[in-house]
Amino acid sequence: MTTEPRDFGREPAGRLIPWWRSYLVLLGAAWRSQFQYRANLFIMILSGVAWQGVGFAFIWVVVAKFGTIGGWSLSEIAFIYGIRLTAHGLFVVVSGRIFVLDTVIQEGEFDRYLVRPAGALAQLWNRQFYLPHLGDLLSGLVILIAAATEIPADWNVLTVGFLLLAVLSGGMIEGALQVIAASFAFRTMNTRQIRGMMDDIFSNFGGYPITIFPIAIRLILTFVIPLAFVAFFPSAVLTGRSGGLYVPEWLALMSPLAGPLLVLLAREVWRSQLKHYKSSGS
Amino acid sequence: MSGSALTVRQRLAAYAGLAKIQISAQTIYRSNYLVSLLGLLFKVYLLKEVWVAAYPHSRATMGHGQQISLSAQIAYSTLASVQYFVFNPWTLSGIPERVRNGQVAVDLARPVRYTAQMTFGQAGVMIAGLPFVIVALPFAILVGGAEAPASAGAGLGYAVSLVPAFLITLLTGSIVGITAFWTLETDGTSIIYRMVAQFFAGALVPLWFMPGWLETLASWLPFQATTYTPIAIYMGKSGSVVSTIGLQCVWVVVLWLILRLLAVRALRRVALQGG
Numbered sequence: 360m361t362t363e364p365r366d367f368g369r370e371p372a373g374r375l376i377p378w379w380r381s382y383l384v385l386l387g388a389a390w391r392s393q394f395q396y397r398a399n400l401f402i403m404i405l406s407g408v409a410w411q412g413v414g415f416a417f418i419w420v421v422v423a424k425f426g427t428i429g430g431w432s433l434s435e436i437a438f439i440y441g442i443r444l445t446a447h448g449l450f451v452v453v454s455g456r457i458f459v460l461d462t463v464i465q466e467g468e469f470d471r472y473l474v475r476p477a478g479a480l481a482q483l484w485n486r487q488f489y490l491p492h493l494g495d496l497l498s499g500l501v502i503l504i505a506a507a508t509e510i511p512a513d514w515n516v517l518t519v520g521f522l523l524l525a526v527l528s529g530g531m532i533e534g535a536l537q538v539i540a541a542s543f544a545f546r547t548m549n550t551r552q553i554r555g556m557m558d559d560i561f562s563n564f565g566g567y568p569i570t571i572f573p574i575a576i577r578l579i580l581t582f583v584i585p586l587a588f589v590a591f592f593p594s595a596v597l598t599g600r601s602g603g604l605y606v607p608e609w610l611a612l613m614s615p616l617a618g619p620l621l622v623l624l625a626r627e628v629w630r631s632q633l634k635h636y637k638s639s640g641s
Numbered sequence: 642m643s644g645s646a647l648t649v650r651q652r653l654a655a656y657a658g659l660a661k662i663q664i665s666a667q668t669i670y671r672s673n674y675l676v677s678l679l680g681l682l683f684k685v686y687l688l689k690e691v692w693v694a695a696y697p698h699s700r701a702t703m704g705h706g707q708q709i710s711l712s713a714q715i716a717y718s719t720l721a722s723v724q725y726f727v728f729n730p731w732t733l734s735g736i737p738e739r740v741r742n743g744q745v746a747v748d749l750a751r752p753v754r755y756t757a758q759m760t761f762g763q764a765g766v767m768i769a770g771l772p773f774v775i776v777a778l779p780f781a782i783l784v785g786g787a788e789a790p791a792s793a794g795a796g797l798g799y800a801v802s803l804v805p806a807f808l809i810t811l812l813t814g815s816i817v818g819i820t821a822f823w824t825l826e827t828d829g830t831s832i833i834y835r836m837v838a839q840f841f842a843g844a845l846v847p848l849w850f851m852p853g854w855l856e857t858l859a860s861w862l863p864f865q866a867t868t869y870t871p872i873a874i875y876m877g878k879s880g881s882v883v884s885t886i887g888l889q890c891v892w893v894v895v896l897w898l899i900l901r902l903l904a905v906r907a908l909r910r911v912a913l914q915g916g
Contacts, residue, residue, distance in 0.1 A: 399829060406832035413836040417845040421695050424850045425702070429694035552676045559680045563687050571694035 385482060407494020411444055414566060415502060429571035434509035435598055440566035441503025442522075442590035446529025447561065448496025454534055457483060460541045460550070469636070480538070480629060512597045524615035525593035531618025532589050533561055535625035542625075542632035557584070565589060570605070577605055588617035647753070655753045656761045663765025678777045681726045685785040688718040688845070705849035705856075707878055712786060717847055717876065719785030721868050724803075725844040727774050728810045728867060729835065730766045749908065756904045759815045767807075791877025798882040799875035805889035806867045812896035813838060813863060819900065822907035843869030849878070863892045 418440065422433040431439075460483060463469050472479040503526075512518060536557055544550045560580075569577050569591045581587040592611040595601050601611045647655070692714050696702060700711040748758055790796035817834040824830065839845065841864040848856050848869050859865050866889045873879035874886075 402829035402833070406829040406836075409833045409836040413840050413845070416840055420846045420851055420855070421691060423852055424704070425695040425697070427695070428691060555676050556679060559683055563680075563683050567687070567691065571690050 381478070404494040404497065407492060408498045409494075411495055411498045414562070415440055415498075418566070429568050431568045432510075434506050435594065436566070436568065437502050437506035438510050438598070439568060439590045439594040441499055441501075441506045442526055442529060442593055443561075443565040444495060444499030445503050446499075446526050446589055447533055447565070448492065448499040449526065449530035450534045450537075451492040452496050453530075454537070457534075457537050457541055460544045464544055464636075479633065510598055512599075518597060521615065522593065522597060525590075528615045528618030529589035529593070531622045532585060535618070535621035536584070538625040539628045542629045545632045545634075545636045560584060561586060561589075567591075568594075574605065581606060585617055585621070588614040652753060652757075655751075656757060659753070659758055659761040660765035660768065663762045664769040675773070677726075678773055681722060681777060682780055682784055685719050685722045685781045688722065689715050689785045692718065704847070705878070707849065709849060709878075713788060713876060714847075715786035716788035717872055718845075719781055719787060720872050720875070721842075721844050721847070722785070723774060723778060723781050724872070725839065725842065725868050726777075727767060727770055728807060729814075729839075730770050754904075755908065756815065756819075756900055759818060760811050763811050763814060764807075788876070790875050794882065795875055795877045798879075798886065799871050802871040802874050802882075802886050802889060805886065805893050806871050808893045809863055809889065809896060810867045812893065812900055813867075816896065816900050816903060819903050819907050822910050838864045838867075841865060842867050843872075847873070849873075863896060866892050 415437070418428070418436055419433065422428060422436065426432075428436060463472075463483060469479070469483075472482045475482060507514070507522070537554055540550055540554045540557055543553075564572075564580060565586055569580055569587045572580070577587070587606075592601070592604075592606075592614040595604055596611050596614070601608045604611055692711060696711045696714070702709055749755055751758065790799060813834075817831055820830060841859045841862050843859070843865055848859050848865055851859060859869075870879065870885060870889060874882055879885045
């Protein structure tokens with residue numbers, strides 16, 4: 360493929376169709392391709408539930424035995440876990456398979472994205488819909504709703520609004536970090552490992568009160584990999600713990616803003632890295 | 642079965658060959674191993690911090706009528722995580738893939754029983770992972786913790802009980818894999834199996850901390866014999882070592898019979914499926 364050197368970073372063709380329409384068209388296509396196989400639908404969704412459920416079963420047994428983990432009750436930890444998992448579910452359900460960017464570039468599929476009338480990121484975002492992700496979202500919602508009714512929080516318009524924004528922001532945080540990591544595929548063509556590691560950190564540590572870790576790990580999970588903003592800070596605010604944290608209270612209260620800010624950052628990184636794209640030629 | 646045509650020596654050579662193919666196939670994925678090792682260390686560290694945060698200030702609690710100190714619990718979860726990691730590599734079994742693309746026909750034409758091919762292939766995958774584990778073990782102990790075996794006998798018992806533990810892991814994995822002959826798709830099934838098996842194996846939480854009914858359920862399933870049993874022997878918390886290992890061997894026989902029964906039926910289905 361020969362193209363004159365132009366600024367791919369601006370995704371020029373994207374203006375022809377409103378981004379949200381191209382997004383919906385692509386999402387619909389991705390969904391339809393997966394729902395072809397109804398026999399597997401149930402078992403694949405269930406596998407997502409099992410995957411996420413086993414982590415929660417562990418917490419449940421530990422709390423059943425010891426009463427609390429780091430001063431957090433079962434319903435309170437479930438609340439953290441539920442926010443994290445719902446945010447993760449939202450991200451993976453809408454993002455399709457950002458995880459396959461390396462393959463998409465290596466096999467030359469990315470060339471096609473650049474000549475279609477939609478943004479390259481939007482096409483990658485909707486490349487394929489992966490059914491177990493629906494299980495992630497479902498188990499997240501079930502745990503979150505059950506926990507929200509159990510914890511001693513004062514639910515009103517303000518707190519429910521804060522929770523909804525926090526969940527959305529949480530999904531954005533994970534999505535933004537994955538996009539930032541994926542962007543480097545334009546240079547190195549292999550980012551699977553760094554993204555897998557990020558995913559590992561999110562799914563292992565994301566559902567626990569961050570305060571059970573030593574201060575060095577807390578600071579890393581707050582300022583290097585901003586995992587604390589996904590579920591822990593929102594939970595601390597809603598369970599009345601935001602006063603005694605290891606960060607100023609206002610920072611915890613601002614957590615619904617962390618997602619949008621990181622998304623803006625991710626967009627800049629993606630655009631700046633896209634300029635380095637060279638077709639693999641295959 | 643065509644297997645009877647071979648001498649014992651030929652058959653052993655065939656088994657070794659099957660394992661060797663998988664070992665060399667796995668070395669291609671070296672970088673994947675390194676990443677999953679990092680994942681293992683995260684898990685070991687997380688479990689340690691959770692136990693530290695959950696334990697009372699006295700750093701001791703009762704489980705199963707025995708005293709379980711915090712350091713013993715951390716040693717358990719570290720060893721359990723590493724052992725589970727070695728026994729359960731991600732490439733669980735190639736059966737579903739090979740059933741789908743028809744390569745299973747080649748497998749069936751080989752003069753070695755199909756079940757043996759699966760089992761030794763899986764063993765090869767695990768052996769390929771061993772060098773990585775030797776590298777990871779010191780780090781795992783560093784981020785987690787370790788304790789010496791309760792006695793020399795406990796240490797020996799642990800080493801012996803790893804053999805049936807390994808076989809039970811292979812057999813349950815093969816049983817799940819062979820269901821591909823009916824379902825033709827086991828991505829979902831194998832994830833569910835892994836999660837259920839991991840939990841009931843005691844890889845995350847030992848049976849001595851499970852509520853009574855859950856512990857009863859876990860002790861009637863074969864999975865606990867893969868992870869919990871050897872480590873309980875190691876820590877001197879299993880009761881009679883000989884009868885515990887004996888029970889593991891009973892599971893090996895039962896699971897092997899189930900696998901043989903399924904294999905015979907599965908191979909009959911191949912004719913219906915066609916190329």
